[in-house]
Amino acid sequence: MFKPVLGIIGGGQLGSMLAQAAKKLDIRTVIYCDDENAPAQHFSDEFVFGKYDNFNKLKEFCYKVDIITYEFENIPYETLQNLNNEKKVNPCPNINKIIQNRLFEKDFINKCNLRTTKYVHIKNQKDLQASDEYVPGLLKTCTLGYDGKGQYKIENSDQLSNFEIETDKEYILEKFINLKTEISVVLTRYGHQKCSIYEPIENKHEEQILRYSEIPAKIQSDILDKSKEWASILAEELDYIGTMCVEFFIDRNDNLYVNEIAPRVHNSGHLTINAYNVSQFENHIRAVCGMEKIKLIKFFDAKMINLIGKDINLYKGKKLNENEYFYDYLKKDIKSNRKMGHLTILKK
Secondary structure: OOOEEEEEOOHHHHHHHHHHHHHOOOEEEEEOOOOOOOOOHHHEEEEOOOOOOOOOHHHHHHHHHOEEEEEEEEOOOOHHHHOOOOEOOOOOOOHHHHHHHHHHHHHHHHOOOOOOOEEEEEHHHHHHHHOHHHHEEEEEEEOOOOOOOOOEEEOHHHHHHOOOOOOOOEEEEEEEOOOOEEEEEEEEEEOOEEOOOOOOOOEEEOEEEEEEEEEOOOOHHHHHHHHHHHHHHHHHOOOOOEEEEEEEEEEEOOOOOEEEEEEEOHHHHHHHHHHHHOOOOHHHHHHHHHOOOOOOOOOOEEEEEEHHHHHHHOOOOOOOOEEEEEEEEEOOOOOOOOEEEEEEEEEO
């Protein structure tokens, strides 16, 4: 059977874990990244260093691979589209164009008749000052930003007048709900009506950075079913190929809201490596490379702890229990609020 050479754009921890999953399937990988110290190069068969707008380097990368995927969504659309003209890119770059812009994403979700929190488009200071009904809320830049970057809490109407938005950026203001919990659904779509769906994962954030993920989620069975159904609807509407994640809010009245879509493998899905027969990473490789779908089997309930900044030092060289699995992302510099590794604890 022909096995393609897979190109992966992005060389962080997700790229590392994708390359490791590919190796298990005997698939060669080539990483392209704008960080010459990218940790994923330690796990791939080949590494190409270049900026995401360096089309000569991207062309060199393109010649080395048969299929292309990516580990994060903030890659210039033009870059992905140009690559897609040469080699198949999964997921399709048009999907990224929607997901990269928070306003486009929210509008898309609502067009699918799925619930989001109330939101308003903010183009200038006048728009912001006229948005009392969305306070208290979270002001977000429409593009870029992750792990709390580009996000600002607006607690009261006075802040609407005092907050100075940047004139070269557009924003959305999302009204807060009475939040009970947050969950995510990770799924892999192989094609029309062909999805592998992991059970919903309960998440805890600190300072808008994911800190803990756990299965099973402590949610009602109807919410569990609805979240999986909504995630499947979004994957079908996007005609998605590969692994994606849909993040949800649940309010105190057990109403479900779609928060955002991640068109890639996701931090909350790391526990699938040890808890399931097929991880989110292996499933992604299988889907984008046109391999067979394997029925998911959960072996264990599990909890994943993100190791942020200097937390990583507590686990390097530490003796672990037999149900604990430590992952060091091999990042060169330790920085505060930077994901340096994770620990998965299986509930045996």
